[in-house]
Amino acid sequence: MRARRLIWPEQSVAPGFPLICEGWVAATATLQNGRRQIVSFLLPGDVVSTKLLFHPHIDFRMEAITDVTCRIFDRAELRALLFAQPGLFDTFASAWTEEKSQAEQLAVDLGRRGAEERVARLILNLMRRLEKRGLVGRSPIRFDFPLRQYHIADATGLTTVYVNGILTAFRDAGLIELSERSLVVKDLGGLKRAASD
Protein backbone atom coordinates (compact mmCIF):
# COMPACT_ATOMS: atom_id res chain seq x y z
CA MET A 1 0.00 0.00 0.00
CA ARG A 2 1.21 3.49 -0.80
CA ALA A 3 2.35 5.98 1.78
CA ARG A 4 -0.19 8.41 3.24
CA ARG A 5 -3.09 6.31 2.18
CA LEU A 6 -5.85 5.04 4.34
CA ILE A 7 -5.57 1.29 4.68
CA TRP A 8 -8.75 0.60 6.60
CA PRO A 9 -11.31 3.13 7.74
CA GLU A 10 -12.63 3.24 11.26
CA GLN A 11 -15.31 0.67 12.08
CA SER A 12 -14.56 -1.52 9.11
CA VAL A 13 -14.13 -5.27 8.99
CA ALA A 14 -10.64 -6.66 8.58
CA PRO A 15 -10.17 -9.15 5.76
CA GLY A 16 -8.40 -11.63 8.05
CA PHE A 17 -5.50 -11.41 10.45
CA PRO A 18 -2.99 -8.94 9.01
CA LEU A 19 0.70 -8.74 9.84
CA ILE A 20 2.85 -5.79 8.80
CA CYS A 21 5.83 -6.95 6.72
CA GLU A 22 7.33 -3.62 5.71
CA GLY A 23 6.60 -0.02 6.55
CA TRP A 24 4.98 1.94 9.35
CA VAL A 25 1.25 2.24 10.08
CA ALA A 26 -0.64 4.55 12.46
CA ALA A 27 -3.82 3.54 14.28
CA THR A 28 -5.74 6.79 14.70
CA ALA A 29 -8.90 7.84 16.50
CA THR A 30 -10.80 10.82 15.12
CA LEU A 31 -13.18 12.94 17.20
CA GLN A 32 -16.16 14.93 15.98
CA ASN A 33 -14.31 18.22 16.24
CA GLY A 34 -11.57 16.87 13.99
CA ARG A 35 -8.97 16.31 16.67
CA ARG A 36 -6.97 13.14 16.17
CA GLN A 37 -5.15 10.81 18.52
CA ILE A 38 -2.76 8.15 17.36
CA VAL A 39 -3.27 5.18 19.61
CA SER A 40 -0.40 3.07 18.32
CA PHE A 41 2.21 2.76 15.63
CA LEU A 42 2.63 -0.56 13.87
CA LEU A 43 6.15 -1.45 12.85
CA PRO A 44 7.42 -4.21 10.57
CA GLY A 45 6.70 -7.55 12.19
CA ASP A 46 3.76 -6.25 14.20
CA VAL A 47 0.36 -7.79 14.16
CA VAL A 48 -2.31 -5.14 13.57
CA SER A 49 -4.22 -6.20 16.67
CA THR A 50 -4.43 -9.52 18.46
CA LYS A 51 -8.12 -8.99 19.00
CA LEU A 52 -8.71 -9.43 15.26
CA LEU A 53 -8.29 -13.16 15.77
CA PHE A 54 -11.64 -13.20 17.54
CA HIS A 55 -13.39 -9.99 16.58
CA PRO A 56 -12.89 -8.96 12.95
CA HIS A 57 -13.87 -5.41 13.79
CA ILE A 58 -11.33 -2.61 13.27
CA ASP A 59 -11.64 0.10 15.94
CA PHE A 60 -9.32 2.71 14.51
CA ARG A 61 -8.47 4.27 11.24
CA MET A 62 -5.37 2.55 9.87
CA GLU A 63 -3.11 4.82 7.90
CA ALA A 64 0.05 3.99 5.98
CA ILE A 65 2.87 6.32 7.01
CA THR A 66 5.33 4.85 4.53
CA ASP A 67 4.72 2.38 1.77
CA VAL A 68 3.45 -0.73 3.46
CA THR A 69 3.26 -4.40 2.63
CA CYS A 70 1.39 -6.81 4.79
CA ARG A 71 0.40 -10.45 4.84
CA ILE A 72 -3.07 -11.53 5.77
CA PHE A 73 -3.69 -14.82 7.51
CA ASP A 74 -6.91 -16.74 7.68
CA ARG A 75 -8.53 -16.26 11.06
CA ALA A 76 -9.99 -19.73 11.50
CA GLU A 77 -6.87 -21.45 10.30
CA LEU A 78 -4.63 -19.46 12.61
CA ARG A 79 -6.95 -20.00 15.53
CA ALA A 80 -6.82 -23.75 15.00
CA LEU A 81 -3.04 -23.62 14.85
CA LEU A 82 -2.97 -21.62 18.07
CA PHE A 83 -4.80 -24.29 20.04
CA ALA A 84 -2.79 -27.06 18.48
CA GLN A 85 0.62 -25.62 19.33
CA PRO A 86 1.05 -24.80 23.00
CA GLY A 87 4.15 -22.64 22.50
CA LEU A 88 2.46 -20.58 19.84
CA PHE A 89 -0.34 -19.69 22.19
CA ASP A 90 2.09 -18.26 24.71
CA THR A 91 3.70 -16.13 22.03
CA PHE A 92 0.27 -14.87 21.16
CA ALA A 93 -0.57 -14.17 24.80
CA SER A 94 2.64 -12.14 25.07
CA ALA A 95 1.75 -10.04 22.07
CA TRP A 96 -1.67 -9.48 23.55
CA THR A 97 -0.23 -8.42 26.89
CA GLU A 98 2.26 -6.16 25.19
CA GLU A 99 -0.49 -4.36 23.28
CA LYS A 100 -2.48 -3.64 26.39
CA SER A 101 0.56 -2.55 28.33
CA GLN A 102 1.46 -0.11 25.55
CA ALA A 103 -2.00 1.39 25.61
CA GLU A 104 -1.90 1.81 29.37
CA GLN A 105 1.53 3.40 29.30
CA LEU A 106 0.27 5.81 26.67
CA ALA A 107 -2.62 6.77 28.92
CA VAL A 108 -0.26 7.42 31.81
CA ASP A 109 2.00 9.54 29.62
CA LEU A 110 -0.85 11.59 28.20
CA GLY A 111 -2.45 12.04 31.59
CA ARG A 112 0.51 12.91 33.72
CA ARG A 113 3.58 13.87 31.72
CA GLY A 114 4.73 17.14 30.23
CA ALA A 115 5.19 17.76 26.53
CA GLU A 116 8.96 17.20 26.41
CA GLU A 117 8.67 13.98 28.34
CA ARG A 118 6.03 12.71 25.96
CA VAL A 119 8.03 13.43 22.84
CA ALA A 120 11.22 11.98 24.31
CA ARG A 121 9.39 8.86 25.42
CA LEU A 122 7.82 8.40 22.02
CA ILE A 123 11.23 8.46 20.39
CA LEU A 124 12.71 6.07 22.94
CA ASN A 125 9.75 3.69 22.68
CA LEU A 126 10.03 3.51 18.92
CA MET A 127 13.77 3.03 19.24
CA ARG A 128 13.37 0.14 21.63
CA ARG A 129 10.82 -1.55 19.42
CA LEU A 130 13.01 -1.14 16.35
CA GLU A 131 16.03 -2.43 18.28
CA LYS A 132 14.28 -5.74 18.93
CA ARG A 133 13.97 -6.08 15.18
CA GLY A 134 17.60 -5.20 14.54
CA LEU A 135 16.61 -2.01 12.75
CA VAL A 136 18.75 0.37 14.80
CA GLY A 137 22.37 1.14 13.91
CA ARG A 138 24.95 1.51 16.69
CA SER A 139 27.53 4.31 16.99
CA PRO A 140 25.96 6.43 16.00
CA ILE A 141 22.54 5.23 17.17
CA ARG A 142 20.51 5.71 14.03
CA PHE A 143 17.21 4.51 12.63
CA ASP A 144 14.59 5.28 10.02
CA PHE A 145 12.09 7.78 11.32
CA PRO A 146 9.37 8.40 8.74
CA LEU A 147 7.04 10.27 11.11
CA ARG A 148 6.01 13.79 10.19
CA GLN A 149 5.72 16.33 12.98
CA TYR A 150 1.95 16.03 12.84
CA HIS A 151 2.27 12.32 13.53
CA ILE A 152 4.30 13.11 16.62
CA ALA A 153 1.74 15.72 17.61
CA ASP A 154 -1.18 13.31 17.17
CA ALA A 155 0.63 10.61 19.11
CA THR A 156 1.53 12.86 22.04
CA GLY A 157 -1.67 14.86 22.24
CA LEU A 158 0.12 18.09 21.30
CA THR A 159 0.03 20.48 18.34
CA THR A 160 2.48 20.44 15.46
CA VAL A 161 3.63 23.93 16.36
CA TYR A 162 4.51 22.94 19.88
CA VAL A 163 6.13 19.69 18.81
CA ASN A 164 8.28 21.64 16.44
CA GLY A 165 9.52 23.80 19.31
CA ILE A 166 10.38 20.74 21.36
CA LEU A 167 12.26 19.08 18.52
CA THR A 168 14.38 22.16 17.85
CA ALA A 169 15.03 22.36 21.60
CA PHE A 170 16.21 18.74 21.52
CA ARG A 171 18.41 19.53 18.53
CA ASP A 172 19.83 22.63 20.16
CA ALA A 173 20.55 20.65 23.31
CA GLY A 174 22.49 18.17 21.20
CA LEU A 175 20.20 15.26 22.02
CA ILE A 176 19.16 14.23 18.53
CA GLU A 177 19.62 14.91 14.85
CA LEU A 178 16.61 14.52 12.62
CA SER A 179 16.51 14.95 8.89
CA GLU A 180 15.79 13.03 5.73
CA ARG A 181 13.34 10.78 7.63
CA SER A 182 16.23 9.47 9.68
CA LEU A 183 16.97 9.98 13.35
CA VAL A 184 20.30 9.96 15.15
CA VAL A 185 20.39 9.86 18.93
CA LYS A 186 23.47 11.87 19.84
CA ASP A 187 23.01 11.84 23.59
CA LEU A 188 21.07 8.83 24.81
CA GLY A 189 21.51 9.71 28.46
CA GLY A 190 20.22 13.20 27.88
CA LEU A 191 17.24 11.94 25.95
CA LYS A 192 16.40 9.47 28.69
CA ARG A 193 16.68 12.24 31.21
CA ALA A 194 14.28 14.35 29.15
CA ALA A 195 11.93 11.37 29.21
CA SER A 196 12.35 10.90 32.99
CA ASP A 197 13.30 7.36 32.24
Added chain:
Amino acid sequence: MRARRLIWPEQSVAPGFPLICEGWVAATATLQNGRRQIVSFLLPGDVVSTKLLFHPHIDFRMEAITDVTCRIFDRAELRALLFAQPGLFDTFASAWTEEKSQAEQLAVDLGRRGAEERVARLILNLMRRLEKRGLVGRSPIRFDFPLRQYHIADATGLTTVYVNGILTAFRDAGLIELSERSLVVKDLGGLKRAASD
Protein backbone atom coordinates in the same frame (compact mmCIF):
# COMPACT_ATOMS: atom_id res chain seq x y z
CA MET B 1 -10.18 -5.78 52.31
CA ARG B 2 -10.75 -2.44 53.98
CA ALA B 3 -11.38 0.78 52.12
CA ARG B 4 -8.40 3.00 51.25
CA ARG B 5 -5.98 0.20 51.71
CA LEU B 6 -3.43 -0.98 49.22
CA ILE B 7 -4.38 -4.40 47.94
CA TRP B 8 -1.34 -5.17 45.84
CA PRO B 9 1.69 -2.95 45.33
CA GLU B 10 3.09 -2.21 41.91
CA GLN B 11 5.30 -4.93 40.42
CA SER B 12 4.08 -7.62 42.75
CA VAL B 13 2.94 -11.16 41.95
CA ALA B 14 -0.76 -11.90 42.04
CA PRO B 15 -1.73 -14.88 44.18
CA GLY B 16 -3.87 -16.34 41.38
CA PHE B 17 -6.62 -15.02 39.16
CA PRO B 18 -8.67 -12.56 41.23
CA LEU B 19 -12.22 -11.49 40.58
CA ILE B 20 -13.83 -8.54 42.37
CA CYS B 21 -17.03 -9.63 44.13
CA GLU B 22 -17.93 -6.44 45.99
CA GLY B 23 -16.54 -2.93 46.06
CA TRP B 24 -14.49 -0.68 43.82
CA VAL B 25 -10.76 -0.88 43.12
CA ALA B 26 -8.42 1.56 41.37
CA ALA B 27 -5.43 0.47 39.28
CA THR B 28 -2.95 3.30 39.65
CA ALA B 29 0.41 4.17 38.11
CA THR B 30 2.78 6.32 40.16
CA LEU B 31 5.56 8.40 38.62
CA GLN B 32 8.83 9.45 40.22
CA ASN B 33 7.61 12.98 40.83
CA GLY B 34 4.62 11.66 42.74
CA ARG B 35 2.02 12.27 40.07
CA ARG B 36 -0.54 9.50 39.79
CA GLN B 37 -2.70 8.20 36.97
CA ILE B 38 -5.57 5.81 37.49
CA VAL B 39 -5.55 3.46 34.55
CA SER B 40 -8.79 1.67 35.32
CA PHE B 41 -11.48 1.18 37.91
CA LEU B 42 -12.53 -2.34 38.79
CA LEU B 43 -16.18 -2.80 39.61
CA PRO B 44 -18.00 -5.77 41.16
CA GLY B 45 -17.85 -8.67 38.72
CA ASP B 46 -14.67 -7.46 37.05
CA VAL B 47 -11.62 -9.55 36.63
CA VAL B 48 -8.52 -7.67 37.81
CA SER B 49 -6.78 -8.26 34.50
CA THR B 50 -7.12 -11.01 31.92
CA LYS B 51 -3.38 -11.06 31.45
CA LEU B 52 -2.97 -12.51 34.94
CA LEU B 53 -4.05 -15.85 33.53
CA PHE B 54 -0.74 -16.06 31.72
CA HIS B 55 1.56 -13.56 33.41
CA PRO B 56 1.16 -13.40 37.20
CA HIS B 57 2.81 -10.00 37.27
CA ILE B 58 0.81 -7.01 38.52
CA ASP B 59 1.66 -3.82 36.63
CA PHE B 60 -0.18 -1.27 38.71
CA ARG B 61 -0.82 -0.46 42.29
CA MET B 62 -4.22 -1.86 43.24
CA GLU B 63 -6.07 0.23 45.78
CA ALA B 64 -9.35 -0.48 47.49
CA ILE B 65 -11.70 2.51 47.16
CA THR B 66 -14.45 0.94 49.22
CA ASP B 67 -14.37 -2.21 51.27
CA VAL B 68 -13.65 -4.99 48.81
CA THR B 69 -14.17 -8.70 48.68
CA CYS B 70 -12.69 -10.81 45.95
CA ARG B 71 -12.40 -14.42 44.98
CA ILE B 72 -9.15 -15.86 43.74
CA PHE B 73 -9.10 -18.67 41.20
CA ASP B 74 -6.27 -21.02 40.48
CA ARG B 75 -4.51 -20.03 37.29
CA ALA B 76 -3.70 -23.49 35.98
CA GLU B 77 -7.13 -24.85 36.78
CA LEU B 78 -8.89 -21.97 35.10
CA ARG B 79 -6.63 -22.15 32.08
CA ALA B 80 -7.45 -25.83 31.64
CA LEU B 81 -11.15 -25.06 31.92
CA LEU B 82 -10.78 -22.35 29.30
CA PHE B 83 -9.41 -24.70 26.67
CA ALA B 84 -11.93 -27.39 27.51
CA GLN B 85 -15.02 -25.19 27.15
CA PRO B 86 -15.20 -23.39 23.81
CA GLY B 87 -17.84 -20.90 24.93
CA LEU B 88 -15.87 -19.93 27.98
CA PHE B 89 -12.89 -18.98 25.87
CA ASP B 90 -14.97 -16.55 23.85
CA THR B 91 -16.24 -14.91 27.01
CA PHE B 92 -12.65 -14.56 28.08
CA ALA B 93 -11.61 -13.12 24.74
CA SER B 94 -14.37 -10.55 25.04
CA ALA B 95 -13.20 -9.46 28.47
CA TRP B 96 -9.68 -9.20 27.08
CA THR B 97 -10.83 -7.09 24.16
CA GLU B 98 -12.90 -4.89 26.42
CA GLU B 99 -9.93 -4.16 28.66
CA LYS B 100 -7.76 -3.07 25.78
CA SER B 101 -10.49 -0.98 24.26
CA GLN B 102 -11.02 0.81 27.58
CA ALA B 103 -7.32 1.61 27.83
CA GLU B 104 -7.26 2.97 24.28
CA GLN B 105 -10.33 5.09 24.85
CA LEU B 106 -8.72 6.50 27.96
CA ALA B 107 -5.65 7.44 25.95
CA VAL B 108 -7.79 9.22 23.38
CA ASP B 109 -9.66 11.10 26.08
CA LEU B 110 -6.52 12.16 27.90
CA GLY B 111 -4.78 13.14 24.69
CA ARG B 112 -7.50 15.06 22.94
CA ARG B 113 -10.37 16.04 25.17
CA GLY B 114 -10.92 18.98 27.48
CA ALA B 115 -11.36 18.72 31.22
CA GLU B 116 -15.17 18.84 31.27
CA GLU B 117 -15.43 16.21 28.57
CA ARG B 118 -13.13 13.92 30.50
CA VAL B 119 -15.04 14.18 33.74
CA ALA B 120 -18.41 13.77 32.03
CA ARG B 121 -17.15 10.74 30.13
CA LEU B 122 -15.78 9.17 33.27
CA ILE B 123 -19.17 9.45 34.92
CA LEU B 124 -20.99 8.08 31.89
CA ASN B 125 -18.52 5.21 31.49
CA LEU B 126 -18.94 4.15 35.07
CA MET B 127 -22.68 4.46 34.72
CA ARG B 128 -22.75 2.23 31.65
CA ARG B 129 -20.60 -0.39 33.33
CA LEU B 130 -22.77 -0.39 36.44
CA GLU B 131 -25.90 -0.57 34.32
CA LYS B 132 -24.77 -3.86 32.82
CA ARG B 133 -24.63 -5.20 36.36
CA GLY B 134 -28.05 -3.86 37.28
CA LEU B 135 -26.57 -1.45 39.79
CA VAL B 136 -28.19 1.71 38.43
CA GLY B 137 -31.61 2.88 39.57
CA ARG B 138 -34.02 4.40 37.03
CA SER B 139 -36.03 7.58 37.47
CA PRO B 140 -34.11 9.08 38.92
CA ILE B 141 -30.95 7.62 37.43
CA ARG B 142 -28.94 6.92 40.56
CA PHE B 143 -25.95 4.82 41.53
CA ASP B 144 -23.30 4.44 44.21
CA PHE B 145 -20.37 6.68 43.55
CA PRO B 146 -17.66 6.10 46.15
CA LEU B 147 -14.96 8.07 44.30
CA ARG B 148 -13.34 11.00 46.05
CA GLN B 149 -12.52 14.04 43.97
CA TYR B 150 -8.88 13.04 43.95
CA HIS B 151 -9.85 9.74 42.36
CA ILE B 152 -11.59 11.64 39.60
CA ALA B 153 -8.57 13.90 39.25
CA ASP B 154 -6.17 10.98 39.00
CA ALA B 155 -8.39 9.22 36.50
CA THR B 156 -8.79 12.26 34.25
CA GLY B 157 -5.25 13.63 34.48
CA LEU B 158 -6.46 16.79 36.25
CA THR B 159 -6.02 18.29 39.72
CA THR B 160 -8.51 17.98 42.54
CA VAL B 161 -8.98 21.74 42.56
CA TYR B 162 -9.94 21.84 38.93
CA VAL B 163 -12.14 18.77 39.18
CA ASN B 164 -13.97 20.45 42.01
CA GLY B 165 -14.72 23.42 39.79
CA ILE B 166 -16.06 21.18 37.06
CA LEU B 167 -18.28 19.24 39.43
CA THR B 168 -19.81 22.39 40.87
CA ALA B 169 -20.32 23.63 37.32
CA PHE B 170 -22.15 20.39 36.51
CA ARG B 171 -24.24 20.79 39.63
CA ASP B 172 -25.02 24.42 38.87
CA ALA B 173 -26.00 23.46 35.34
CA GLY B 174 -28.43 20.93 36.80
CA LEU B 175 -26.69 17.95 35.21
CA ILE B 176 -25.94 15.91 38.33
CA GLU B 177 -26.39 15.72 42.05
CA LEU B 178 -23.57 14.23 44.02
CA SER B 179 -23.50 13.69 47.76
CA GLU B 180 -23.23 10.94 50.31
CA ARG B 181 -21.17 8.85 47.88
CA SER B 182 -24.18 8.63 45.63
CA LEU B 183 -24.71 10.17 42.21
CA VAL B 184 -27.95 11.21 40.54
CA VAL B 185 -27.96 12.08 36.85
CA LYS B 186 -30.58 14.78 36.55
CA ASP B 187 -30.02 15.62 32.89
CA LEU B 188 -28.66 12.70 30.94
CA GLY B 189 -28.81 14.52 27.63
CA GLY B 190 -26.95 17.48 29.06
CA LEU B 191 -24.29 15.25 30.55
CA LYS B 192 -23.83 13.44 27.26
CA ARG B 193 -23.52 16.75 25.52
CA ALA B 194 -20.86 17.80 28.00
CA ALA B 195 -19.08 14.56 27.15
CA SER B 196 -19.48 15.14 23.38
CA ASP B 197 -21.10 11.78 23.24
Added chain:
DNA sequence: CGGCCCTTTGACGGACGTCAAATAGCGTGG
Protein backbone atom coordinates in the same frame (compact mmCIF):
# COMPACT_ATOMS: atom_id res chain seq x y z
C1' DC C 1 -14.30 17.86 71.54
C1' DG C 2 -10.33 17.74 68.64
C1' DG C 3 -7.76 16.36 64.68
C1' DC C 4 -7.50 14.90 60.12
C1' DC C 5 -8.96 14.45 55.65
C1' DC C 6 -11.73 16.22 52.10
C1' DT C 7 -14.00 19.98 49.71
C1' DT C 8 -14.49 24.64 48.29
C1' DT C 9 -12.99 29.24 46.84
C1' DG C 10 -9.86 32.88 45.04
C1' DA C 11 -5.72 34.97 43.06
C1' DC C 12 -2.04 34.15 40.24
C1' DG C 13 1.19 31.73 37.02
C1' DG C 14 2.69 28.75 33.34
C1' DA C 15 2.41 25.34 29.84
C1' DC C 16 0.49 24.60 25.80
C1' DG C 17 -2.81 26.09 21.99
C1' DT C 18 -4.23 29.36 18.29
C1' DC C 19 -3.49 32.37 14.65
C1' DA C 20 -0.74 34.07 11.12
C1' DA C 21 2.89 34.51 7.87
C1' DA C 22 7.27 33.29 5.94
C1' DT C 23 10.30 29.61 4.38
C1' DA C 24 11.52 25.24 2.78
C1' DG C 25 10.73 20.66 0.60
C1' DC C 26 8.60 17.66 -2.77
C1' DG C 27 6.08 15.83 -6.39
C1' DT C 28 3.84 16.76 -10.78
C1' DG C 29 3.31 18.44 -15.30
C1' DG C 30 4.86 21.14 -19.08
Added chain:
DNA sequence: CCACGCTATTTGACGTCCGTCAAAGGGCCG
Protein backbone atom coordinates in the same frame (compact mmCIF):
# COMPACT_ATOMS: atom_id res chain seq x y z
C1' DC D 1 14.94 20.69 -16.44
C1' DC D 2 12.35 24.19 -14.77
C1' DA D 3 8.05 25.97 -12.95
C1' DC D 4 4.39 25.53 -10.13
C1' DG D 5 1.50 24.22 -6.30
C1' DC D 6 0.83 21.76 -2.39
C1' DT D 7 2.26 20.20 1.90
C1' DA D 8 5.40 20.39 5.81
C1' DT D 9 8.40 23.12 8.82
C1' DT D 10 9.66 27.14 11.30
C1' DT D 11 9.02 31.41 13.92
C1' DG D 12 6.59 35.01 16.69
C1' DA D 13 2.80 37.23 19.16
C1' DC D 14 -0.95 36.41 21.84
C1' DG D 15 -4.68 33.77 24.32
C1' DT D 16 -6.60 30.20 27.36
C1' DC D 17 -7.03 26.23 29.89
C1' DC D 18 -5.57 24.20 33.61
C1' DG D 19 -2.08 24.02 37.55
C1' DT D 20 -0.18 26.00 41.83
C1' DC D 21 -0.48 28.09 46.12
C1' DA D 22 -2.98 29.39 49.99
C1' DA D 23 -6.58 29.59 53.26
C1' DA D 24 -10.99 28.80 54.93
C1' DG D 25 -14.80 25.80 55.75
C1' DG D 26 -17.14 20.87 56.22
C1' DG D 27 -17.38 15.82 57.83
C1' DC D 28 -16.07 11.99 60.15
C1' DC D 29 -13.89 9.23 63.62
C1' DG D 30 -11.69 8.57 67.78
